[in-house]
Amino acid sequence: MKNLLLVAAAMTFTTAVQAAAPACDRECLKGAITQYLDAMLQHDPSKLPLATKVRFTEDQQELRLGEGLWKSIESLTGFRQDILDVKQGVAGVHVKVIEGGKPVLAAIRIQMEGRKIAGVESLLVRSREEGALFNVDNIQKASPEMNVAPPAAQRNSREEMQKIALLYPEGLRMGSFVTAGTPFGKDAYRFENGMLMAGTKCTLRAGCEDIRGQKLPELARIRAMVAAVDEEQGIVWLRMDFGKSPVREVGELSMFELFKVYDGKIQAVEAFMKVVPLDTPFLWQY
Numbered sequence: 001m002k003n004l005l006l007v008a009a010a011m012t013f014t015t016a017v018q019a020a021a022p023a024c025d026r027e028c029l030k031g032a033i034t035q036y037l038d039a040m041l042q043h044d045p046s047k048l049p050l051a052t053k054v055r056f057t058e059d060q061q062e063l064r065l066g067e068g069l070w071k072s073i074e075s076l077t078g079f080r081q082d083i084l085d086v087k088q089g090v091a092g093v094h095v096k097v098i099e100g101g102k103p104v105l106a107a108i109r110i111q112m113e114g115r116k117i118a119g120v121e122s123l124l125v126r127s128r129e130e131g132a133l134f135n136v137d138n139i140q141k142a143s144p145e146m147n148v149a150p151p152a153a154q155r156n157s158r159e160e161m162q163k164i165a166l167l168y169p170e171g172l173r174m175g176s177f178v179t180a181g182t183p184f185g186k187d188a189y190r191f192e193n194g195m196l197m198a199g200t201k202c203t204l205r206a207g208c209e210d211i212r213g214q215k216l217p218e219l220a221r222i223r224a225m226v227a228a229v230d231e232e233q234g235i236v237w238l239r240m241d242f243g244k245s246p247v248r249e250v251g252e253l254s255m256f257e258l259f260k261v262y263d264g265k266i267q268a269v270e271a272f273m274k275v276v277p278l279d280t281p282f283l284w285q286y
Helices: 002-011 016-020 026-041 158-174
Strands: 050-058 061-063 073-085 090-099 102-113 116-125 189-192 195-199 223-230 235-241 252-262 265-276
Touching (some): 026 090, 090 252
Antiparallel strands (some): 189 195, 223 235
16 A cells, blocks of 8 residues: 555646646636547647647557547547546546447546646547457446535545545455455445446446455556546546456556545446556656
């Protein structure tokens, strides 16, 4: 746990430019997501308020803004889950879009410098082969569990939220949420690429209904960094990579994973994940 917390602390930063520029509040961040998606639909990044230098990656590859999904996206769907981190100037979103008549799961992290876009990181999942799991028909609208506003008395501080969420990858590293002391709410669940993998309603395999006590592989090479914290909504967004898995022969799982955290527990887990080649670097510093 200590190592994961140190990584998270070391990788979280606010640039001097951000500190000097006018802050982008929640309305501004939400608008930045809408503006970004609208510009993608028009295949025209010039419609965005861009910083002097803009970094863009898609599936952990450096590209020019306007390449990749920008060229092939056809439309949006009814699913959109926002993550708004005012303190760090991050506007994040999980969306389902249409490309070539087929659905694509996209996680997009927009780094603002004041009210201008300075960087964009995106991860796309197009198929079961790419995602290991893939059931996009189950992804229609943002879940009520992830969007309930935590009561004031049950809200945790930003620091507490991060520590609680990071106990999840620590449990994966140790091969046991029980051993790691990972706290879950009584109705907590895990939803990955449209599939319910754990929680009281899970029927995928024996034991999956017990999210805390389920059997886990030991992922000794797991990496986890805090991509954003939405303090108002009680959401911690982790950027994770499982490393070489003892149960997978090729590749490793790379993901953006949402953790609903309040009342000192993880209440819901929702992720978009993709299989990437072994030792693929994140490329981003958080």
